[in-house]
Amino acid sequence: MFNNGNIGFLLKVSEKFLNFNGLPESKLDSEILLSFILQIKRFELYFVRNFNLTNEQISRFEKYIIRRSNREPLVYIMESSGFMGFEFKVNRNVFIPRFETELLVDTVLKIAKTNKNNNAVLDLCTGSGCIAISLAKLGNFKNITASDINNNVLEIAKKNVKINNVSNINFIKSDIFSNMHDDKFDIIVSNPPYVSKFEYSFLDYELRYEPKLALLAQDNGLFFYKEIKNKALKHLNKNGSLLLELNANKSNIIKNMFMADDNYKNIEILNDYSGLPRILKVNVK
Ligand SMILES: C[S@@+](CC[C@H](N)C(=O)[O-])C[C@H]1O[C@@H](n2cnc3c(N)ncnc32)[C@H](O)[C@@H]1O
Structure with missing residues (x-):
C-alpha cells in the first residue's frame, strides 16, 4: 500500500x-x-x-x-492500555480497561481511607488486573486477591503486576467464588461481564474484538449480579463492602435485587463522570 x-x-x-x-x-x-x-x-x-x-x-x-x-481497537494493535495513569499490557484475551471503571477504584480507595479495617480486598473477574493493581499502587491494603476464570487472562494480569512493580497481590483461578474456600474479605470489588445476548447484537463493531467471556452474561445480563449477591455473603466480613460496576441500563433492577435481600444495607448507586448510574455500593449486615 x-x-x-x-x-x-x-x-x-x-x-x-x-x-x-x-x-x-x-x-x-x-x-x-x-x-x-x-x-x-x-x-x-x-x-x-x-x-x-x-x-x-x-x-x-x-x-x-x-x-x-x-475496526480493531488501537489498544489491541499496540498491546498496551492506560488506566488510572498506569500502563497495562493487553491482548485479545483480555478486556480493555475502561475509563468508567476508574470510579470503582476511586470509590474503594475512599472507603479504605475512612475505615481502617479494610485490609483485605478481593477483585473478582480481574481481567488485565487493572483494578487490583491500581489499588495496590494507590492504597494501603495488607492483602489484595485477584481472581478470574481464565488462565490466559491471569497470565496477562501477572505480567501487569511486574510492569507496575507491585507485590502484594495473590491470584486465584476461580469460577466466581468456587475456589475461594472460606476466604473472607473486607471489600469485594468487581466489574463482571454484564452484556445480555440482545445487547451484544447492538454493540459497536470494535467491541466484537473483545472476548465474549468478558462481556456476555446469561439471564439477560444479570447472571453475575445474582451469583455475587448470593455468594459474596460467605466471603465478606461483618459490615464489609461490596462494589459492583453496573450495566447502566439495568441499574434499578440490580439495586432492587439487593434491596429485597435482608442481608444487605446502605444500598447506594453512584453515577459516573457522564452522569450514568455506574456503581452499586452496599454493605453486608
Ligand atoms: C468485564 S471484564 C472486567 C475485567 C477488569 N476487571 C476490568 O474492569 O477491566 C470481566 C472479566 O470476568 C472474567 N470472567 C468471566 N466469567 C467468569 C467467571 N465465571 N468467574 C470469574 N471470572 C469470570 C473474564 O475473563 C473477564 O476477565
Missing part, C-alpha cells in the same frame, strides 16, 4: 485510507500508530515529517493501518 517512506506522505495516505474505510478519527488513529512505531509523542511527529521510515517500519505501519481499517 505504501510505496514511499516519507512520514508526511504516510500520514496523509493512511488518514485517507482509514477515512475511506469509515473510521471517524482517521487522522488521530494514523498519528497514534505512527508515533507508537517511532516511540515518540504524537506532537513530535510534526518535527519529523520530512524524515523517512525504514522498510521494517513501513511494513509494520501498513499492517497496523490495515488492522485498524478492520
Whole structure:
C-alpha cells in the first residue's frame, strides 16, 4: 500500500485510507500508530515529517493501518492500555480497561481511607488486573486477591503486576467464588461481564474484538449480579463492602435485587463522570 517512506506522505495516505474505510478519527488513529512505531509523542511527529521510515517500519505501519481499517481497537494493535495513569499490557484475551471503571477504584480507595479495617480486598473477574493493581499502587491494603476464570487472562494480569512493580497481590483461578474456600474479605470489588445476548447484537463493531467471556452474561445480563449477591455473603466480613460496576441500563433492577435481600444495607448507586448510574455500593449486615 505504501510505496514511499516519507512520514508526511504516510500520514496523509493512511488518514485517507482509514477515512475511506469509515473510521471517524482517521487522522488521530494514523498519528497514534505512527508515533507508537517511532516511540515518540504524537506532537513530535510534526518535527519529523520530512524524515523517512525504514522498510521494517513501513511494513509494520501498513499492517497496523490495515488492522485498524478492520475496526480493531488501537489498544489491541499496540498491546498496551492506560488506566488510572498506569500502563497495562493487553491482548485479545483480555478486556480493555475502561475509563468508567476508574470510579470503582476511586470509590474503594475512599472507603479504605475512612475505615481502617479494610485490609483485605478481593477483585473478582480481574481481567488485565487493572483494578487490583491500581489499588495496590494507590492504597494501603495488607492483602489484595485477584481472581478470574481464565488462565490466559491471569497470565496477562501477572505480567501487569511486574510492569507496575507491585507485590502484594495473590491470584486465584476461580469460577466466581468456587475456589475461594472460606476466604473472607473486607471489600469485594468487581466489574463482571454484564452484556445480555440482545445487547451484544447492538454493540459497536470494535467491541466484537473483545472476548465474549468478558462481556456476555446469561439471564439477560444479570447472571453475575445474582451469583455475587448470593455468594459474596460467605466471603465478606461483618459490615464489609461490596462494589459492583453496573450495566447502566439495568441499574434499578440490580439495586432492587439487593434491596429485597435482608442481608444487605446502605444500598447506594453512584453515577459516573457522564452522569450514568455506574456503581452499586452496599454493605453486608
Ligand atoms: C468485564 S471484564 C472486567 C475485567 C477488569 N476487571 C476490568 O474492569 O477491566 C470481566 C472479566 O470476568 C472474567 N470472567 C468471566 N466469567 C467468569 C467467571 N465465571 N468467574 C470469574 N471470572 C469470570 C473474564 O475473563 C473477564 O476477565
